[in-house]
Amino acid sequence: MSLAATTVSDPSPAPAPPRRGAGVRTVARRHPMATIGVVILVVYAFAALFGPLFVGDPLKTASGETLTGPSAEHLFGTDRFGRDVFTRAVISARLDLVVGVVIAALAATVGSLIGVAAGYFGGVLDEVVMRVTDVVLAFPGFVLALILVATLGDSIPHVVVAVAVAYTPYFVRLTRARALAEREREYVDAAALAGNRRWQIAYRHVLPNSLAPAFTQAALVAGWAVLDVAGLAFLGIGIQPPTAEWGVMVAEGANDVLTGAWWTALFPGALIVSLALAFQLIGDDLQGGKQ
Amino acid sequence: MARYLARRAATTAFTLLGIVVVVFFVVRVLPGDAAVLRAGPYADEARLAEVRAQYGLDKPMAEQFLSYLAGVVRGDLGTSTVSSGSVTSELLVRLMPSLELGLFAVLLSCLIGIPMGVLAASRQGGWVDRLTRIGVITGSSMALFWLGLLLIYFFYYRLGWFPAPIDRLPVGVSPPPHLTGLYTLDALLRGRPGLAWTAARSLMLPVLTLTVVLVAPVMKMVRQSMVETLRSDYVRTARAMGIPERKVLVQDGLRNAMLPVITAIGIVFGYMLGGNIIVETLFAWPGIGRYAYQAIQNNDLEALQGFVIFVGVMYVLLNVVIDVCYALIDPRIRMGAKASS
């Protein structure tokens, strides 16, 4: 759907290869946004791995200390059951981070496998795949995930599968388009001449070369997946209280905001947004590289 | 053009059928006894049998599907297990509030997003470009429910600039006499600008929440499209032939860049239809999104099913309209003739 015909190619010579010894710091300077994203992710990964060791019990209630504001003792304050918001937030980091990554990986993997097959083999398979993705894409992603979880039942694996299903068609389309182009390249003919069977060509040769756009998209999808899972939890679907999950915490704290106890909902929400932001920054930078 | 429309109609019909199939089977075939899902976990055998009979769940699957499909085609989306009312009529009543919210949000996103995208593209690296990039990243990482709460906290609770997030009008204010169902428009049409303003004030926070998220894909798409277009050979030729820069931007740039943007607006509508559920729940807005939320809370699967089909059909039809617009505007598609080589 390119509107521009051949364009004046930029004559700038390829950037000089980094000098030896220019490692992380040069990369960081060249990609400031992605670096911030990676730093945030590292912090969350840390919290996910080691956080639970340092904080207390996320379910412990204390009826004497309900809805106290942020303090030295309770960094994020306490909620209406007296639970420490910070503890719950840290515990949730593991859940949300893993869920986001797993959903993106699942959608990307399944989507790419299907997409490459459709693009490379063409024919009836391609038609069927295109019609099915049309139908899946006919629903706004969030709505589709919603009804899938509503009928499958509330549990974390169900949420993961449901949201992954909603994002899979993007990867199918992406890799299919790439595979269609790759199919015409010489290495495919070479592989055929070397005696490879069709499915071998598809999966050993065309697939690896069709994956590039999928990686970038996967980073973005991870961020959106976190938002979707939290959004579903906010609506009471999928992950339920008393599980400590950021979306659940926002739902529980929503009414508190109206009475001025902003910390119960706004802190967890900020964490959701910053995790999604981290993925966005990385994905945006990966995209910005190829203009 | 006629051939294009015919093909489009065929794929659309197929997609619409697919929607009904998917929703029907998702709800009935997936693990979980359909009767139990409807009757609730406390039902005994007798109650379950009643439910089965009531919803025709004891009939063979194919027959159930066909009768459901027949119903959908007639416009009957089933009966709510909670209210025993027609799902279709319940949705239609709530459609206009959702549209008022959604249309304002989409409109505002375009009003902000399109000029920003154009300016960002024509002066790449400038401050508008940087602002746009920040906007895109922010909007794409935004959680609607958090943003809404944030806005409620600051602008209602702390500053009191906006009315309480309950319903479309503050307590005690009656809506204008019905014309379109859009309170702002109806109030204006009935010569009551004060009421229109009141309605608008209740709209502002939810619309603002949605707009922050919706503006991101608009800006991104417009900028990308403009940049690509401005690099094209025909823009270069126009400049070489002495056409003044601002005319080049509009006649060669914008005119061609807008084509994919129209498609992007369709996608934005999709986000809106999904995001509506969260925003309406948060602001207690009486639209179809809130209806869906209540259906979930009440385990009203019929209603939820009807909602999903309703939204799916709306989305598909909207995309068809957009594709037709695209075809009308782009002479290459409108004429369909292949260039002689």
Place this chain on the structure above:
Amino acid sequence: MTLLEVSDLSLGVVGREELLLRDVCLTLEPGEVMGVVGESGSGKTMACLAILGLLPPSVEIRSGTVTLDGRPVLDGSSGRVRRHPGDLTMVFQNPRGALNPTMRVGKQIRRVLVEARGMPRAEAGKEAVALLRRVGIPGADRVARAYAHQLSGGMCQRVVIAMALGYRPRVLIADEPTTGLDVTVQAQIFELIRELVAETGCGVLFITHDLGAVAEMCDRVSVLYGGQLMETGTTVEIFEEAQHPYTRFLLDSLIPQSGQQEALAEDAGVDFSLSGCRFAHRCAHAFEPCSTFPSLFVAEGKHKYSCFLGQEDDVVVAQRSQPA
């Protein structure tokens, strides 16, 4: 008076030291067709874009001046190009891409007439159709209302030439105008350009890598390589008395029978950071002085070339600004 004079034009990529184009000089007389020859990457297109003020944002003018009819067009120090309607215009490769896909072609010609020549709209509309007829398009009325995708490549290029005709330039720059078009169409386009020159006395810079086209169309030739001017002279002088090793290399690669050019050998890549002659790394005759930038030496009259071969070490016949 010389129509177009380009002196010591140097271009570079913003933020980098290397020069994409180095001290390139060109002169064009009225009614003359000058071929600008070189491989891809030789800088021929960039030079012309610079003259027009249409460089991409990543490329800047480092030094040099351009005058048209004695008036300065390019100010080397500020890098600004001052253009007036009717001075220079350019016709590019890929004619269909050069036309706005959503605007009827007649309107595209009409707006050039309105903007560049100040013609009133109604008159411009009629003139646009007349121009289409002038470039040999049958059924000009119908074609004026057509869109670019409905026309063949050759027709599109004629439309662009009609636009250029309407613009009434003093200098027309044609960048590989016939690439991708049939040989017969090519001949017709060449004919059109020749007619344009005869009628208006404009000058033409004809950019190409096809020496056959040069032999057919051009009065004089300038040869570029690696952003450096290698040799310039009349067509006869270049083809029969080439002085520069690179020119001879180009001529040798012509297959005599078919007149076609052999695919040029893999270029190891021009090193833009070199301060000496940029062809040296591929030159069979490279020797010690080649590491400094060669001036433009005169062979005879206006036949100049930039190579130390055949020069006395201490004689520099044509003065030229040496790079600092």
